[in-house]
Amino acid sequence: MxxxxxxxxxxxxxxxxxxxxxxxxxxxxxxxxxxxxxxxxxxxxxxxxxxxxxxxxxxxxxxxxxxxxxxxxxxxxxxxxxxxxxxxxxxxxxxxxxxxxxxxxxxxxxxxxxxxxxxxxxxxxxxxxxxxxxxxxxxxxxxxxxxxxxxxxxMIINRNRKILRLVEQPEAEQLVTCLSDITVAMGKVSSPNDIARIKQDLNCEKIRAQINRLIKHLVLFDEKAAQDCQLMMFVAQFFKDGLFWPVAKKQQFIEFIKLQMDTLKLRLRELLNAxxxxxxxxxxxxxxxxxxxxxxxxxxxxxxxxxxxxxxxxxxxxxx
Ligand SMILES: C[S@@+](CC[C@H](N)C(=O)[O-])C[C@H]1O[C@@H](n2cnc3c(N)ncnc32)[C@H](O)[C@@H]1O
Missing domain, CATH: 3.40.50.150 (Vaccinia Virus protein VP39)
Known part of the structure; x- marks a missing residue:
C-alpha cells in the first residue's frame, strides 16, 4: 500500500x-x-x-x-x-x-x-x-x-464510496477499452482530411457511438461521482488534446489512465476498509x-x- x-x-x-x-x-x-x-x-x-x-x-x-x-x-x-x-x-x-x-x-x-x-x-x-x-x-x-x-x-467516506461504485462498473473499464479500440481504428490522425476520413469510417463511428453510450450510462448511474472521478476528464482530454497525437502517444496515455484507475480503486478500497x-x-x-x-x-x-x-x-x- x-x-x-x-x-x-x-x-x-x-x-x-x-x-x-x-x-x-x-x-x-x-x-x-x-x-x-x-x-x-x-x-x-x-x-x-x-x-x-x-x-x-x-x-x-x-x-x-x-x-x-x-x-x-x-x-x-x-x-x-x-x-x-x-x-x-x-x-x-x-x-x-x-x-x-x-x-x-x-x-x-x-x-x-x-x-x-x-x-x-x-x-x-x-x-x-x-x-x-x-x-x-x-x-x-x-x-x-x-x-x-x-x-x-x-461525507468523505460516502463520497468516495460512490466514486468506487462508479469506477467498479464494468462500463468504466469498457470505456477505456473503447479508447484503445478507436485509437487503432482511427490510425494516424494528423490533418482535417483524417478527421473527414474517420467520420466516414463505419468502425470508428461504431466505437464512437459505444463510447457515448458508456459515458451516458456512467453519468446516469451517478452524475456527481462521474464528475468527481477523473475518468471523464481523461476521456475528454483524449478527444480534445489527444486527437492529433501519434498512435503510440495515445496508447501511452491510455495505459496511464488504466494505472490511474487501478490506483484509485486500490486507494478507495483501503479507505473504506479503514x-x-x-x-x-x-x-x-x-x-x-x-x-x-x-x-x-x-x-x-x-x-x-x-x-x-x-x-x-x-x-x-x-x-x-
Ligand atoms: C490518509 S494518509 C494521512 C496522512 C496525514 N496524517 C494527513 O492527515 O494528511 C494515511 C497515511 O498513513 C500511512 N500508513 C498506513 N499504514 C501505516 C502504518 N501501518 N504505519 C505507519 N503509517 C501508515 C500511509 O502511508 C499514509 O501516508
Missing amino acids: NNHWSEYWQQGHTTSFGDALSGNYEGILKSIWQPIFSGLQDGFLAVDIGTGNGSLPLLIRESLEGSDIKGEVVGIDLAEVKLTEKNLAEQSNTAIKLLSNEASESLPFATGTVDLYTSQFGFEYSDIDLSLKEASRVLKDNGQFSLVFHHANS SFDEAKLGQFISRFNQNLLSLIELKVLKNEQNEVLAWYLSAQKNNE
Missing part, C-alpha cells in the same frame, strides 16, 4: 485531501487539536502516526509558536514522506523529524518515552490491534493517545483496558454544514 502513498506525498501535498486543501487542515480538523497541543510541557516528545508530509507536526509547531515550550515531534509513516524545504528551514522551539518506511505496529521508540501519541487519518490504515499495543508500550504513564479517524458514514462504524469502534475501545488505556473523550466531528467528518477519540495511559 505504501507505494501509492509515496507517490502522493512526493507531489508535495501537506494533507491527504489533495488539491481540495491548498495548505494545512482548517476548521474543526485543526481546532480539535489546539487544547491538546497547548497542554504540551517543556521537553515533550510527541509522535504522529501515518504523518504523511507532516500535517499534524506542523500544526503542533504552529500552535506552540511564541511560547517557551521546547520539544520534539516525530512523524512516522510507512511511505516515503518529507517536509517541504520551506517547512524544514523554519526556526522553531518545536523540532520536527519525519521518518519514512516506519510502521505504527513496531515503533522506533523506547518503552515509556512518549508524552503524546497522535494520528489524523493514519492509524486506522494499520493493524489496529498491534498499533494499539505498541502505542501503549511507548507512551509514558499519563501520556495521551489522541486520534482523528475515518467514520464509516462521513473506516470505523459503531461496531468496529466498540470492539476497538473494548481493548483499551488490556492495553492500559482509559478513554477520556469520544465524539463525532462535524463541519459547519453539520456533516459528519470523522471520529475523535482521546485516551490516557494508566499510571501503573
